Amino acid sequence: MFTRRRLLAALAGLAGGALLRPARLLAQHQDHGGHAAHGASPDPHAGHAAPAPDAPPATHGTPARPGRVIVPDTPALPWRMSGGVKEFHLVAEPVEREFAPGMTVRAWGYNGSTPGPTIEATEGDRVRILVSNRLPEHTSVHWHGIFLPNGMDGVGGLTQPHIKPGETYAYEFDLRQHGTFMYHPHADEMVQLAAGMMGFFIVHPRVPEEPVDRDFAIMLHAWAVHPGTSRPDPAVMLDFNLFTFNSKVWPATSPLIVRKGDRVRLRLANLSMDEHPIHLHGHRFWVGATDGGVIPPSARWPETTVLVPVGATRDVLFIADAPGDWALHCHKSHHTMNPMGHDIPNMLGVSQAGVEEEIRKHLPGYMAMGETGMADMQDHAAHMQGPANTLPMMAGRGPFGNIEMGGMFTVLKVREHLASYDRDPGWHRHPPGTTARKVAP
Amino acid sequence: MPQHRSALSRPLFGRMSGLLSGLLFLAGCAGMPADRGLSSVSEIVAARGEVRPVWSVNATDELEARNRVQALLAGGLDAEEAAEVALLQSAALRAGLEEVGISHADLVSASRPANPLASFFARFPDGSTGARGTNLGLDLTQSLLGLLALPSRTAAAEARVRAATLRAADEALLLAAETRAALYAVQAAKSVAAMRGLAAQAAGQAAELSRRLHAAGNLSALRLALDEAEYEELLAEAGRAQADLAEAHADASRLMGLGETAWDVSGPLPGLPANDPAAEGLVLLTLDNRLDLASARALADASGREHGLAVDWRFLDDLAAGASAEKETDGRWVVGPSLEISIPLFDQGQGRVAEAEGRLRRQIWEVRALAADAAAEVRGLAARLAARRGVAERLRDRVVPLREKAVAEWQKHYNFMLAGYAELLAAKRAEYRAYEDYVTAVRDWWILLAQLRRASGGRLPGDAPRAEPLRLPDGAAPTKPPADAPAPDHGHGAHAH
């Protein structure tokens, strides 16, 4: 039988993966403009030849402009050329962000969004970033991981005066490296990070080193928005209750849609106060870079889970070679659920028979929960009311039932036939005989 | 000339008895009223907004009153009915009412002149004098001072009857007010006991769940002990509420004179009426209406008349006129008038006048003191009533709804596993506690209203005696359904057990 692995191995012998699709790279180059709307890529599969091996590409490609990064649910930051300088404009301001239908957070962000819009540039560019402050307090912007003059580093008080409300500052520097970086305030961080102020700063290599078909970026964050409230509580240091991919929680996180065989880069960044082990099902990946730069291929090893530390980024690379709906999630189980009380009694194994009816005489809406576990919670939540602006702890419905997830969870959808990257292809159709089946009773 | 003398003597006696009857008529010589003055007390009590109490004066209406009381008790009592029972049934009140009869008796005595004094003698002559006939004498003396002072004395006694009547009516109103207050206290105590019972029950359910959690290995002995202690403490509080209820019930029984008779309230407290009685003109109204004040004024009137009497007759200790007839031993009659008069040589009545004046002054000061007290009392009561209304309305319109809202919000947190059973049931207990506070505040308002009514001498303008029963959580209203009524459907509501 001709297995997938053997096929990949065979193909790997043909050439460096990066060289296989010049037409696509050209198309990306021509399309790239920075002013376009966020998210979608042009159809990158013109001239699609064959999937690359899943080992990290060892060769460098021809010089080319980078492809656009897909940052789900997050806009790109437009730029214009001004005297040879790529000029961006960030506006720090309060924003409203729907984490999922039924819950909107009064956050702080940039240009109406949290995460802030993604800055994309190319190694060698000189960039000028204007930062206007429309917050009620001063701020600054630190360009996390980027080599720059000390006075451009954005540490309020240390390397620059704070940007007071109403003021606009200009940062200007040459990009001397490439990789996945971040921007965030370095002023009143407890408040401003808790409120959601952060964004991607992606610098593409002048010469694509490891071109991919799909280049995704996900900002990880943890929030404390107490049940019944809508504003993040900056006083919380440990007891966060909402965990987001690009400031969205499951089931509102966008799926990652790829064609079978696509080379995929997934850029993960973390400015929360907790580390997140991000796990992908059905595949293995190679950690190809950090915010410190590219990891030499010889130093990489395969993984299914990458721990994204606090204040760091990780680029992982893989070939999406297995069709299906594959879960992509933080492996801390409390990060894949929406708010739940942390001090509630443990009802596991406790029957309320006899008492429940008595309690209902006082509280007509009382219902015993948790005796056999919490799974019935998702169905309860469908017909019972929760506090205002509060999501039930688990949600999402798949083709086989409740998915019982929340927070840092999404689905990598790998399809052999895909009409468009921009349209959700629906649930995977499993070939006959390839699903788990009930054999008893 | 015996004929002549006897002829003389007849018209004299006739004239004297005519004069006597005339004086008696002028004095309006009083008789004892058949009801011993009770109906005039009834009138006053009814005029002050109470039911007209029909006090028994004989065995027939004794039965009638007893039947009325039994009928009232059978239906369960509200404050108005309890006041009626007390008016009919209280032996202590009846003892006080007898003062009215006694004052009438005093009036009867005062309105009658002293009886004429007749004296008679027979003397037998010593034979040596040669006289043979018996010497006979007859004197008839009528105290004139008593007769002349009769109208004033009667008027003073009438004033004292008025005073006694008003005082008795005041006592009746006081009893009615105290009984109302006691009944409000029973109604409130019953609701408080019900609320505490419900709170304990809710804590008991939480404790039961905690026991099950502990048995399942999910809850430490420490947490279980805390939850069970909370439950037991609430049971103790519920027990205290039962004791308070028994005490309130006994107080009301005592005021109504019910002894061992079993009775219950007919329902919970009436809710807060829309308005307090009008506060304007309250002091003037009080000075006009208040019965102890009116009684004191009547006493001042009596003292005034007694003072006048003392002044008018200060020089006379006594004045008597009469006729005297004597049969000499020789058989002849001598007949003639007699007059007795005290000579104000040493005592010109200074002491009596000064004493009467002192009594009058004292009574006038007492009237003033009572008036000042009454004015201060009604002002204070009206102010407290308004303040208590503020408390009761805040509890009714803000605290209770917010506690209910908190329960609803806790329930939403519970629904989403953001809170546990203990917090939810504790919130419900806080709601019962808010209702308890609300009931207590409404009780305080009604008790103050009863006191204000009494202090201002009866019902007030804009004073609604009854209102809708106040709203309590299901199952907590201390109503007992009529025996033949179907059991009420409480739906999801809580039951008191």
Ligand SMILES: [Cu+2]
């Ligand atoms: Cu995590």
